[in-house]
Amino acid sequence: MRLSHYPIQTTKETPAEAEIVSHQLMLRAGLIRRLAAGLYSWLPMGLRTLRKAETIIREEMNRAGAFEVLMPVVQPAELWQESGRWGKYGPELLRLKDRHQRDFVAGPTHEEVITDIARRELKSYRQLPVNFYQVQTKFRDEIRPRFGVMRAREFVMKDAYSFHADEPSLEAGYRLMHETYTRIFTRMGLDFRAVRADSGPIGGDVSQEFHVLASSGEDAIVFSDGDGYAANMEAAEALAPAEARPAPGEPLQKVPTPGAKTIEAIAKLLGVPPQHCLKTLLVEGDGEGDAAVVALVIRGDHELNATKAQHLPGVAAPLRMAGAERIHQATGAEAGFIGPVGLKCRIYADHSALAVADFVCGANEKDMHLTGVNWDRDIQGYVAADLRNVVEGDPSPSGQGRLKLARGIEVGHIFQLGRKYSDALKALVLDESGREVTLLMGCYGIGVTRVVAAAIEQNHDERGIIWPEPLAPFQVVLVSLGAQKAPQVRETADRLYGELTAAGIEVLYDDRDARPGVKFADAELLGIPHRLVVAERGLAAGRLEYRHRRESESVEFPADEALSFLRARIGH
RNA sequence: CGGGGUGUAGCUCAGCCUGGUAGAGCACUACGUUCGGGACGUAGGUGUCGCAGGUUCAAAUCCUGUCACCCCGACCA
Numbered sequence: 001m002r003l004s005h006y007p008i009q010t011t012k013e014t015p016a017e018a019e020i021v022s023h024q025l026m027l028r029a030g031l032i033r034r035l036a037a038g039l040y041s042w043l044p045m046g047l048r049t050l051r052k053a054e055t056i057i058r059e060e061m062n063r064a065g066a067f068e069v070l071m072p073v074v075q076p077a078e079l080w081q082e083s084g085r086w087g088k089y090g091p092e093l094l095r096l097k098d099r100h101q102r103d104f105v106a107g108p109t110h111e112e113v114i115t116d117i118a119r120r121e122l123k124s125y126r127q128l129p130v131n132f133y134q135v136q137t138k139f140r141d142e143i144r145p146r147f148g149v150m151r152a153r154e155f156v157m158k159d160a161y162s163f164h165a166d167e168p169s170l171e172a173g174y175r176l177m178h179e180t181y182t183r184i185f186t187r188m189g190l191d192f193r194a195v196r197a198d199s200g201p202i203g204g205d206v207s208q209e210f211h212v213l214a215s216s217g218e219d220a221i222v223f224s225d226g227d228g229y230a231a232n233m234e235a236a237e238a239l240a241p242a243e244a245r246p247a248p249g250e251p252l253q254k255v256p257t258p259g260a261k262t263i264e265a266i267a268k269l270l271g272v273p274p275q276h277c278l279k280t281l282l283v284e285g286d287g288e289g290d291a292a293v294v295a296l297v298i299r300g301d302h303e304l305n306a307t308k309a310q311h312l313p314g315v316a317a318p319l320r321m322a323g324a325e326r327i328h329q330a331t332g333a334e335a336g337f338i339g340p341v342g343l344k345c346r347i348y349a350d351h352s353a354l355a356v357a358d359f360v361c362g363a364n365e366k367d368m369h370l371t372g373v374n375w376d377r378d379i380q381g382y383v384a385a386d387l388r389n390v391v392e393g394d395p396s397p398s399g400q401g402r403l404k405l406a407r408g409i410e411v412g413h414i415f416q417l418g419r420k421y422s423d424a425l426k427a428l429v430l431d432e433s434g435r436e437v438t439l440l441m442g443c444y445g446i447g448v449t450r451v452v453a454a455a456i457e458q459n460h461d462e463r464g465i466i467w468p469e470p471l472a473p474f475q476v477v478l479v480s481l482g483a484q485k486a487p488q489v490r491e492t493a494d495r496l497y498g499e500l501t502a503a504g505i506e507v508l509y510d511d512r513d514a515r516p517g518v519k520f521a522d523a524e525l526l527g528i529p530h531r532l533v534v535a536e537r538g539l540a541a542g543r544l545e546y547r548h549r550r551e552s553e554s555v556e557f558p559a560d561e562a563l564s565f566l567r568a569r570i571g572h
Numbered sequence: 573c574g575g576g577g578u579g580u581a582g583c584u585c586a587g588c589c590u591g592g593u594a595g596a597g598c599a600c601u602a603c604g605u606u607c608g609g610g611a612c613g614u615a616g617g618u619g620u621c622g623c624a625g626g627u628u629c630a631a632a633u634c635c636u637g638u639c640a641c642c643c644c645g646a647c648c649a
Contacts, residue, residue, distance in 0.1 A: 012610060013584050013598070017642065037641070143573090146642090261649060279649065303648055321647060335649040362649080389648095481608060517609035524609095535608065545608095 001474070002497075003510040003522075008045050010522050020216050022456035023148030025465050029525050038145025038153030045526065046452075048473035050156065053451050054135050056187050056470060057158045064180040066131035066160055071113045073137055077103030079112040083424045094141045106139040111421045111443060114161040118439060119427035125165040125437070128429065129173050133160035135448060149449045150409070150457075151218075156449045162442040163422075165431060170416055170440040174206070177414050177444045181210050184446070185411070189468025190455060193408065195221050196231040198307045206416035210446075211408025212454040221408040222390055226401015232408075234307040236390045237397040240351035250358040250372030252341075258367040261336025263300035266369060270360060274300035277360040278353050278373075280338040282322040282330060282345075285314050290344045293322045293330045297340050297349040299356065302388040309387055314346050337362040339370055340379050347379070350387040409454040410447070417441040456527075465527030466549050474508035475570055476500060477528035479519050481535035483511065493534040496544075496562055503563055505570065524549065530569055532562065 008030040017034065018024040026032045031046025042050055058068065074096065080086035085093075086105075094106040107113070114132055122128070138157045145153050160177065164170040178194065185192045190212050197207040209232055211221050220233035231237070260266045267274045277300035285294045294315050298304055310319040324334065330345055331338050339361030340347050353359075354375055363370045375382070394403045421427070422439040431437045452471070459466045469475065478500070480493035490511075497509040508528060510519050523531055533545040538556060546565065547554040557565050 009582090009599080011583065011599080016578090016584070019643085143646095144643095263649085281647075281649070283647085298648085300648095306647055309647085319647070321649085327649085338649065485607080515607055515609085515611065517607095517611085519610095520608080521610045533608085537608075 001508050003508055004512045006044070006508070008043065010525055018148060020147050020150065020457065021460055022150065022216075022453040025456055025460060025525070026148055026453065029465060029527070032149060034148075038142060038151075040149050040152055040154075040449075045473050049452055049467070049471050050449065052471050052473070053188065053448050054156075054158070057135065057184055057446060057448065060180050060184045060187070061131075061133050061158070061160065063183075064131070064176055066133045066162075069114075069117070069132045069134050070136060071107075071110050071117075071134055073107055073139070074104050075107050075110075075113055077105060079116060079425075080105055083112050083115075083421055085112070092140050092142065094139050108138055108140040109157075109445075110134070110136075110159055111161065111417070111441075112425070115421040115425045115427050115441070118161075118163050118422070119425055122163060122427070122429050122439065125429050125431045128439075129162055129164045129169045131160055131162040131173060131177075131442075133158060133444075147218075148453060150453045152449065155447060158446040158448055160444040162444070163427075164440040164442070165429065165437060167440065170418075170442055174414060174416050174442050177442065178208065181412050181414060181444070181446070185210060185212070188451065188455065188470050190411075190451075191458060192411070193221060193223060193230050193406075195223070195408070196235045197413065198232070198234040206418075208414050209408075209410050210412035210414075212411050212451070212458055213406055214409055214454065214457040215407050216457055217407035217409040219408050219410055220389075221406050222403050223406065224396035224398065224401040225404055227396055227398050229396045229398040229401075229403075233389055233405075234305065236403070238305075238351065238386050238388050238390045239395055239397055240384070241355040243355065245355050245375070246357040248357055248372075248374035248377050250374075252373060252378055253371050254363050254365075254368055255371055256367060257337075257369045260367075260369070266360060267300065270369070270371065272360055272371075276300070276356060276358070278339070278356065280340055280343075280362060282327050282335075282338060283309065284316045284320045284322055284326070285346065286316045287314065290330075291346065293326050293345050295330075295338070295340055295343050295345055295347045296387050297347065297353050297361075297382070298388050299350065299353050302350065302352065302391070304387060305389045308385075309348075312348055312385060331364040333362065333364045333366055337364065337366055337368060339364055339373070340382065341370060341373060347382040348385045348387060349375070349382045351384055352388065354384055409450065409457060411451045411454050412444075412446045414444045415442060417443050460527070463521070464525035467527040467529060469529045469570070472527065472529050474506045474528050476505055476507045476530045476532060476566060477523045477526070478507050478509045479516075479523060479531060479533045480509075480511055481516050481519070481533060483534075484513055486536040486539075488539060489534055489536055492539060492559065496532070496534065499563055500566065503567075505566065530566065532566070 010030050011028050014024045015027045018027055032040045096104045135158045139154050142153050162173040192212050194208050194210050197209045222236040223230040260269045263274050263277050266277055278297050279300050281296045282293045285291045306319045310317040357374055358372050360371050361373055390403050392405050419438045427439045428436045455471050456465050480489055483490040500507045529549050531547045542559050543556045544559045545554045545556055
């Protein structure tokens with residue numbers, strides 16, 4: 001492709017709207033343009049990369065025996081009513097009416113449609129297992145779209161759905177997708193981790209997320225340095241401390257703590273470390289009276305894990321903190337002075353909070369705290385639970401090593417759905433003995449547009465993008481310098497362009513009448529892996545210049561060996 | 573949804589406080605010089621100052637409303 005005729009506009013200045021580096025670089029390199037909040041157009045250069053990602057995904061899905069389909073973006077409300085999600089899905093679901101006032105949705109995902117296909121097409125266990133996938137546009141009306149295509153409202157997703165007659169088959173299909181995703185992200189040249197995700201009350205290892213590691217990632221992920229354990233923060237288990245709790249050594253005392261509503265303030269005021277202060281969070285319960293709130297007690301230096309909390313019996317899901325009125329009703333005090341002593345509501349205490357003796361907590365009385373508090377002696381009827389986020393250095397739940405924290409960008413999610421949709425939509429097949437059985441389902445997503453952004457987030461420098469080679473829009477950028485006044489430069493570059501292209505190499509030929517600085521800067525901003533420079537200087541000696549985007553020094557080589565030289569570099 | 577902020581040329585922004593002929597840089601067009609790391613000169617085109625009302629002799633500027641966009645928050649008492 002000749003750059004002189006390629007519709008692309010790069011900019012030196014960073015657009016004000018872009019906060020993270022991938023968004024900035026995608027705009028500066030002219031890969032995408034914003035149409036409205038969370039809606040982006042892909043321009044030719046950007047689309048080439050998006051297609052590369054799609055192609056890798058398709059090849060690996062096909063290799064795994066999945067079948068590509070294409071389902072409608074617009075879906076009838078009836079299907080969503082049938083699955084129950086019409087009522088449950090919040091404002092993220094874009095609802096539309098057609099001219100006949102019939103309700104439709106812009107599909108945020110396609111479980112309903114694929115299950116409808118399955119119940120029509122699948123009649124016998126002999127047709128199973130089967131995996132259908134598509135690469136298609138989704139719409140989710142995000143509260144706050146941001147970070148460009150990283151969290152857009154409209155985005156391209158590869159979604160796959162597998163159907164099985166029994167659990168072992170579902171598990172095998174799930175494992176196959178795990179392998180397939182690993183192949184996909186490996187082929188893309190990304191540094192990624194598969195982590196356990198929150199699998200809900202069902203339990204078991206049925207949901208995993210694939211994260212591209214990047215310091216700017218929105219998600220906290222956790223992994224062990226001593227074994228294979230990896231999970232996202234929501235799902236990462238905090239073990240109970242191994243050491244036994246010391247015996248009570250102090251009497252229970254009430255002390256005035258005027259205005260000290262935070263752990264930090266109390267720790268400072270009373271001169272105790274935060275881990276000896278326990279904080280009591282009141283959340284809404286799922287009942288009336290004493291069951292209207294639930295108390296959660298964690299150590300002052302720990303954070304509540306909302307996902308864990310909302311799975312506890314008696315806690316309303318989704319988790320909501322109790323309002324000031326509820327807090328007053330349940331404790332007689334206000335937030336900041338709450339403690340577990342004397343509470344009538346259900347009390348859950350985090351394992352690590354239970355290991356503390358002679359601790360400080362709120363007195364359930366304004367401007368008062370208790371010191372020398374002890375479990376069992378002063379508080380009874382509590383239940384031990386895992387309530388907190390793990391912290392760096394916690395022991396690995398699977399036994400070996402300590403936990404480390406990292407940031408990740410979720411680019412894939414695989415899930416054993418079970419019968420949730422097949423039950424609701426009555427997707428059944430006949431088994432070997434002629435009995436009707438409900439299909440088991442797995443679903444597997446990859447955010448294709450997000451993968452592109454994540455690749456940049458992980459691979460860039462101050463000059464621009466550094467594409468992993470499998471995702472680069474072009475493999476080679478061929479730069480001619482001074483072609484206007486040196487005909488042999490133009491001739492050589494033209495000939496090289498023809499030869500390399502004929503050899504099947506994707507070449508972006510910068511034949512523009514621009515100054516060297518402009519050409520180099522654009523080549524680096526665009527992140528093309530291999531750069532070939534044709535200039536009068538080297539050509540006089542019969543030499544060309546090569547440089548990889550990741551390297552800082554160029555190398556020269558004989559001009560007539562260009563093809564073999566490049567082939568060796570590209571591995572083509 | 574709550575709080576904060578911004579809307580002026582294709583882009584980045586100044587001008588607004590203190591009302592008086594709409595600006596700079598980048599980008600774009602032409603010509604000339606330049607040519608191995610985002611050149612320079614000359615000339616040129618470019619605007620419903622987000623939109624609607626209001627105040628005023630006069631509004632980008634003041635007032636009211638409205639729309640759009642951005643940021644923070646919406647668990648950590």
